[in-house]
Amino acid sequence: MNMPSNVQKLIDKVLEENPMHRRILTAALEKLTTEEFRLLDSYLSFWLEKGLTVDYLAEAYNTHTVSTVREQSYFQKHGKYRYSSFAEVADEVYFNNEFMSLYMYGLAIATFFWANHIEMLRFFRETIPRDRKGSYLEIGPGHGYYIAAAMNDCAFDSYLGIDISETSIEQTRQLVEHYRKGRPSVAFSLQQMDFLETPLNDKRFDAVFMGEVLEHVEQPGLFMREIRRVAKDDAYIHVSTCINAAVIDHIYLFNDTKEIENLFDDCGLKIKRELILPYAGMTIEETMEKRLPVSVSYVLEKN
Numbered sequence: 001m002n003m004p005s006n007v008q009k010l011i012d013k014v015l016e017e018n019p020m021h022r023r024i025l026t027a028a029l030e031k032l033t034t035e036e037f038r039l040l041d042s043y044l045s046f047w048l049e050k051g052l053t054v055d056y057l058a059e060a061y062n063t064h065t066v067s068t069v070r071e072q073s074y075f076q077k078h079g080k081y082r083y084s085s086f087a088e089v090a091d092e093v094y095f096n097n098e099f100m101s102l103y104m105y106g107l108a109i110a111t112f113f114w115a116n117h118i119e120m121l122r123f124f125r126e127t128i129p130r131d132r133k134g135s136y137l138e139i140g141p142g143h144g145y146y147i148a149a150a151m152n153d154c155a156f157d158s159y160l161g162i163d164i165s166e167t168s169i170e171q172t173r174q175l176v177e178h179y180r181k182g183r184p185s186v187a188f189s190l191q192q193m194d195f196l197e198t199p200l201n202d203k204r205f206d207a208v209f210m211g212e213v214l215e216h217v218e219q220p221g222l223f224m225r226e227i228r229r230v231a232k233d234d235a236y237i238h239v240s241t242c243i244n245a246a247v248i249d250h251i252y253l254f255n256d257t258k259e260i261e262n263l264f265d266d267c268g269l270k271i272k273r274e275l276i277l278p279y280a281g282m283t284i285e286e287t288m289e290k291r292l293p294v295s296v297s298y299v300l301e302k303n
């Protein structure tokens, strides 16, 4: 396969700056489809045309990767994440535009460059209903790639994203406006707010997606209960999170899948489908024994 040129330039720069990453990255890239390379190239082209540089995007990805390795070794040593409250990370992360920009571009690229993350994107695109009309809600869109993909793949009439970070809202806005160019009639709005404080009142949604937010909050149960409340009875509900996976702003530690299953159960939600992804190259048993990261995604329904 001919590697799309922007992806190739990014890989070259990433490895020039972080040669130790070659083995992991090469293994992950071997699993990407031609279509996924094309999607990543299109994402990169958009931001390059907006004025970002390959050097900056490589720095974003490497910063995220290196910081994750550092936090994971803290976790391995202490058996807990470095921080456990929102107040400890809010100013450094969510409300720090420079840091948050790098972090969100890095995370979007990791969606393609990390083997487990591309599996999660595939699971999302495979399970989300394509023909359903009505309203789509996304909590914590961050870099905006998932809400843009939903808009591209699905037939919902309206899309709403809620994120606490102004930087995330702005990245999402720009990306979605680009992807929806061909469909100006589709309603799209964003709100910069804490999901728990957003006045959704009696609004009910046909689809609710929350990707990798649950581990960023102090009380995941409040989020799951609010998701259940705002979802229609037959809504598509999709939540992804992680176990033993340290990142600077992960403040809620799930130790195993049982804790997550109990949480859903307590909040009146039943698992319809699940994706449990052990650390690349290991079984789930080995991963759990070594307390290495597990990524998980669930399609849920109301009990």
Ligand SMILES: C[S@@+](CC[C@H](N)C(=O)[O-])C[C@H]1O[C@@H](n2cnc3c(N)ncnc32)[C@H](O)[C@@H]1O
Binding pocket: 094, 107, 139, 140, 141, 142, 143, 144, 146, 162, 163, 164, 165, 168, 193, 194, 195, 196, 210, 211, 212, 213, 216, 217
């Ligand atoms: C790790 S990013 C997830 C990005 C994307 N959903 C994904 O799956 O890759 C987490 C996002 O959740 C947002 N977030 C964290 N706490 C939130 C809250 N209480 N309400 C709304 N958004 C929140 C952060 O600002 C950030 O943009």
